[in-house]
Structure formats: C-alpha cells, structure tokens
C-alpha cells in the first residue's frame with residue numbers, strides 16, 4: 001500500500017499555534033456557536049441556519065447598495081453597476097435558498113412554531129434597511145425596533161439620506177432632465193410619490209438608449225434588482241402558505257394575506273410604467 005498523502009511535503013502549513021488560521025480569520029467560533037434551538041424538533045436547526053445565512057447575505061446586500069448609492073451621488077456610474085449586479089446575484093442566491101426551507105412540512109414546523117413566541121421576520125432590521133435604502137419607506141416599520149436604540153439609529157440614518165431610486169432621479173436632474181419639484185425634497189423619510197416628469201424622463205432615455213446609455217443601463221440594473229426582489233417576496237409568500245396556510249403570523253399580521261399585499265409594492269414604479277409607453 002502506498003503511504004497516505006502528506007500535504008506538508010509540498011508546503012501546506014500545518015502549525016497554527018502562533019499564526020492566524022482559517023477559523024481565526026473568519027471568527028467561526030462566533031458564527032458556529034450561534035445556533036441555539038429552543039425545542040428538540042429536528043427541523044429547528046434548518047430554520048435557524050436558513051435565517052442566519054439570509055441575514056448574512058442581507059448584510060452584504062446593504063454593504064453593496066450603500067456603496068452604489070454613494071457612487072451614483074458622485075457620478076461614478078460604472079462602479080455602481082458592478083455593485084447593483086452583485087445585489088441581484090445575492091437575491092438570486094436568497095431565492096435559491098427557499099428550496100432548502102421548502103423541504104420542511106407543516107407537520108415539522110408545527111413541532112417548534114410555539115417556541116418562536118411573537119418573533120418574526122417582520123422584525124428583521126436588515127430587511128427593513130434594504131427596503132428603506134431601495135426607496136420603500138414607512139416610518140411605522142421603525143416601531144418594532146424602538147427597544148433597540150442603536151438599530152433605530154441605523155434605520156433613521158438610512159431614512160435621513162436619499163434612497164437608491166432618489167439618487168437615480170437626482171442624477172437625471174443633474175443631467176438636465178426635468179424630474180419635477182419633489183425630486184429635491186428636503187425630507188427623505190417618506191417614499192417619493194410617482195411623478196409624470198420622472199416617467200417622461202425615463203421615456204426619453206428608453207427611446208434613445210444610444211444617446212443616454214449610462215442612464216439606460218442604470219435603469220436596467222434597477223429593474224433587475226426589483227425583478228429579483230419580487231421573486232424573493234413571491235417565494236416567501238408561497239413558502240409561508242405552503243407551511244402555515246392562512247394562519248396569522250407570529251409577528252401579529254394576517255400572515256400570507258399581509259405578504260400577498262406586499263407583492264403589490266413597487267420600488268421603482270416609473271421604470272415599470274415606462275414599458276407601456278414605448
């Protein structure tokens with residue numbers, strides 16, 4: 001029999017007593033020590049890991065969207081395209097992840113649902129930050145975080161700045177498009193209302209892509225993002241209906257009915273309306 005392969009023979013480092021290792025760098029002791037099921041149900045581990053991994057991807061999405069916002073503000077569109085493409089890919093990843101959770105049946109979920117108390121994804125501050133950053137703003141959604149002032153502050157900081165869509169519209173204004181008076185509002189805390197001027201600006205851009213290539217490309221990056229985001233909402237509501245039917249949510253909403261209502265939300269409404277006008 002040949003001797004077992006020894007990676008150190010070709011230089012693999014095997015001693016990490018005084019060196020930074022893989023798990024040191026990644027702080028795996030924290031990440032892998034953070035799964036604490038409250039019940040003995042087999043599927044609770046799946047439920048916890050599904051949510052924790054989603055939150056990690058959302059953290060990256062926030063990092064990318066906030067950088068994209070800064071880039072657009074600085075008229076650096078090409079880097080923003082790269083970041084927005086990555087955000088879409090993150091959502092694609094989150095969309096595929098639903099296939100893992102869908103392997104959990106109502107019987108299996110019922111075994112540990114009571115342990116969740118009144119906690120719910122409705123209280124995910126990172127999800128809310130993504131919605132606020134994209135442009136879907138509703139100050140009522142700050143309330144579940146009132147008991148954590150540092151999270152409220154983070155969400156307030158997002159609301160104090162123009163959203164991704166606001167920045168796209170401000171960019172058009174800087175480039176001579178008439179986007180109406182509301183584009184330059186002082187208070188960014190509310191979702192901007194739809195405007196005929198903004199629609200007309202996108203219409204001009206979509207009618208002459210060669211002339212307005214950068215704005216056209218930005219518009220398509222935004223549509224891509226919303227397309228993937230809508231699929232996430234749809235996957236969520238379908239999984240929810242499959243697992244809890246029309247039961248009320250642990251967060252206190254009507255459950256699947258509330259989530260179906262949320263399917264109607266449009267992040268970048270004029271970008272969808274413009275299609276009808278071309």
Ligand code: HEM
Nearest residue numbers: 054120121122124127240243244249250251252253255262
């Ligand atoms: C068994 C799986 C799941 C069920 C039954 C479920 C159920 C629900 C329900 C009923 C709501 C409405 C709020 C409430 O009253 O609780 C909700 C909201 C929410 N869930 Fe889930 N959910 C599941 C998995 C997930 C996963 C994996 C995520 C990923 C992070 C997630 C994130 C959210 C978010 C962000 C909201 C707020 C949505 C909004 O306000 O538009 N959920 N969920």
Ligand SMILES: N[C@@H](CC(=O)c1ccccc1NC=O)C(=O)O
Nearest residue numbers: 116119120121122248249250251
């Ligand atoms: N709202 C869910 C519970 C739930 O899914 C959940 C509970 C705690 C942490 C995250 C959750 N995920 C999404 O809402 C339910 O009503 O069953």
